[in-house]
Amino acid sequence: MNRTSLVTLLFKVVGKTRSSCCRDHRLKRHGALFASSSMQQENRIAQDDLTVLAHGNKVRNIGIIAHVDAGKTTTTERMLFYSGKISTIGDVDHGDTVMDYLQEERERGITINAAAISFQWKGYFINLIDTPGHVDFTMEVERSLRVLDGAIILLDAVAGVQAQTENVWKQTIRYQLPVVVFVNKMDRMGANFLKASQSLKKLEATPLHLQVPIVLNNEFHGLVDLVRMHAITYQDELGKEPFSVPWITWKQTIENHTNELKQLQEQVTKERKSLLETLADHDDIFMDVYLKHLEQPNKNILSEESIQEAIRRVTLQRKLVPVLCGASLRNRGVQCLLDAVVSYLPSPIERPAVIGIDQQGKKVERACSQNDPFLALAFKVTFDLHRGPLVFLRVFSGRKRAKTVVKNVNQQQKEIPSSYLLISADDVSIQVPEIVAGGVYAAVGLKETASGDTLVDIHDENALLLQGLHIPSPVFYVSVDAESTRHERALQEALKILTREDPSLTLRLDENTGQTVLGGLGELHLEIVKHRLTREFKVPAVIGPPKVAFRETITGSVAHSCIYDKHFGGQHLYAEICLRMEPSERGQGNRFSIGSQLRKQLLLEGSLKEHQMEQILQRSSKNKNNSYKPTSSRSEQSVLEAVLEGFENSLARGVLSAKQVVDVHVTLLDLKPHSSLETTNALTSLRACAVHAIQETLFQAKPRLLEPIMRVVIHLPSKYVGTVIADLTGNIRRGSIVSLTNEENSLYENSEHLNKVIDARVPLRSLLGYSTDIRTITQGNASFTMDLFGYDFPSSEAEMQVLKEEGFGSSLQS
Ligand SMILES: Nc1nc2c(ncn2[C@@H]2O[C@H](COP(=O)(O)OP(=O)(O)OP(=O)(O)O)[C@@H](O)[C@H]2O)c(=O)[nH]1
Ligand SMILES: [Mg+2]
DSSP, X not given: OOHHHHHHHTSTTSSSSSOGGGHHHHHHHHHHHIIIIIHHHTTOOOHHHHHHHHSGGGEEEEEEEESTTSSHHHHHHHHHHHTTSOSSOOOGGGTOOSSOOSHHHHHHTSOOSOEEEEEEETTEEEEEEEOOOSGGGHHHHHHHHHHOSEEEEEEETTTBSOHHHHHXXXXXXXXXXXXXXXXXXXXXXXXXXXXXXXXXXXXXXXXXXXXXXXXXTTEEEEEEETTTTEEEEEOSTTOOSEEEEEHHHHHHHOOSOHHHHHHHHHHHHHHHHHHHHHHHHHOHHHHHHHHHHHHSGGGOOSOHHHHHHHHHHHHHTTSOEEEEEOBGGGTBSHHHHHHHHHHHSOOGGGSOOEEEXXXXXXXXXXXSOTTSOOEEEEEEEEEETTTEEEEEEEEEESEEETTSOEEETTTTEEXXXXXEEEOBOSSSOOEESEEETTOEEEEEOOSSOOTXXXXXXXXXXXXXXEOOOOOOOOSEEEEEEESSGGGHHHHHHXXXXXXXXXXXXXXXXXXXXXXXXXXXSSHHHHHHHHHHHHHTSOOOEEEOOOEEOOEEEEOSOEEEEEEEEEEETTEEEEEEEEEEEEEOOXXXXXXXXXXXXXXXXXXXXXXXXXXXXXXHHHHHHSOGGGSOOOSOOOHHHHHHHHHHHHHHHHHTSOTTTSOOBOSEEEEEEEEEESSOTTSHHHHHHHHHHHHHHHHHHHHHTOEEEEEEEEEEEEEEEGGGHHHHHHHXXXXXXXXXXXXXXXXXXXXXXXXXXXXXXXXXXXXXXXXXXXXXXXXXXXXXXXXEEEEEXXXXXXXXXXXXXXXXHTTOTHHHHO
């Protein structure tokens, strides 16, 4: 497959529903198809979709998130099938699902790219994003949740809450997203709905069981819907027509299984009571209904609707988490999950107003209304050789027709989208004439817009800037070189595309070696890039071994004055800067402030207002993309900006090993430019002086290296625990054990097979290649995940060793 076709494929709008018979050929002929027939058909407008989209209350923007392998893609595939979007079901194990379309995904059986798709269910328009579970691709989850309105969290019915479930749950807290939980894999041996659901308590979530699984003779047959009190069972393999009958009727039809049926009856009665009581405890309106029902049980006060409305209220407020069950692979329970999505997860209109900042730096709320000015956030960019970048947008307010100018607030640039597309997995990409508040679309023709940028109406004088994306910092990096100089340009272009698609990949030039250095979130993350470069972009590249991304910080507080006095090309460059540098809290990043004397002086002179000063400082301390540039054009502003720019640039290269310096607080105490502020000389001198001032101060402020520490969670049979712990805590890995617990739902209790869970903190530098090592130690019987826990100082010995290895051995002595 050539790069054209695969790059085209990156946009999942295309080629999803081609009939199964040609699934296998799809990748091969995709490029050609897309260029010819689909380009023409693209003009087709799904009137039906547009009508539903125009009524925001019938729209659901939902993400499906979970630990790796919980069954997200398998479940999504069933949703597409039952909604009529595809006519046959693909299988992740055969590498022919709609959502995992990259060659890398199909071969490895894992999701790498978040894939967006839209379909209708019972008159509702659902935009669904299937996300990867592997922690290296957490950026995909992060940016999806940033623009979605609700989430389905999948649990494995045997494992319950796992390490990555905790992470995705935290992400839903960050965006305050209502959640529905689906306990998948109920067909597995050892599946335990109640235990899996109870494990949600680890997340401090309160589960609300909406169903009870029907398990007879150790086989999962279906479920009892506790809201409608119906038994739902499945007649056909594909589960297309679930058989739904009142529970009372169904249980009479069951012969044999007397004991199991008795237990099931008890469980249903108990769980129904618990459902009603938990709802009443958390919802006052329902409490009234329930009390009346208890007083007059025969009066039919407790309707299905009143229960559903209460579930909806408590879910939207994140008071409770509805829990459903099923087995996606066996085609069980997915339609009920879709019903729950439309019944209990919010429409865009029901979400709290989005918050942006205006030009004065004030926070302003904007509700989801089509009548307000246009406001959208770009959250993903993929590349298509025919159309260039496709920018995925979430529209928060207003509406916009294609071919009309929009403004990119972050880049202060005009952009003209040539067309807008629905994120439809239909056989063709569906062009829409207009995009509206509450929807998720892809825009063609945006040249500069990057992930995290805000787009607004060009005439909107009070345009808002939305908070950009939360981008995790790289923990690994590799050097990337073209195999020969003639491939150099192609390599740089390919890297530019890859980093624009994935902001968690970073690119920089190593000034010492002249090599391009690519940073990523894990070994797998960088390995995928390596494969994509050669397979997809056809660029022969030499990739160095993965190295850990260390950082630098300081441990002492120092005040320092720096005089910059140089002659260049007949010009006299002169400036003086006085600053104080002190350590700030770990993980807080760098902070800049202005000393009280200097602040007073600037205010007295009237050269800068308080809020302008704050804006300049904030722009430097935080992500530039998340704040407006202040409007004043006074020269004092340029002076302050030049100094802070010098500070920032200088902190990008520490004095120990040229690593990014983090967690320092720099206070500017005084500054003296030499010549008139209006001259470029003055600014150049100040910028240069700021760079020197930081470097000189860093030397005095007791610099130290910081290294990434990983949280490592290992599931393994107990007989290997001793060896694995010894290996983790030994002289080589130098990890520490936080806990050793029994695995939830372990199949084998009280035997040597009892599964254990080790939770450890281990320096990343000793975990290179750990997946192979643990496989060897446990003979392939363990599974493990790791994610970034934080940064810490290595021992002085280790620090010395790292510096030597990196060629900076003299730094510590000097
Ligand atoms: N027994 C059983 N296996 C299932 C079920 N659902 C999914 N699987 C299997 O679980 C494995 C992972 O399924 P995926 O759908 O790829 O899981 P995922 O959550 O999308 O994985 P990532 O995207 O890589 O995080 C595959 O082998 C599936 O066949 C189920 O209901 N029962
Ligand atoms: Mg997947």
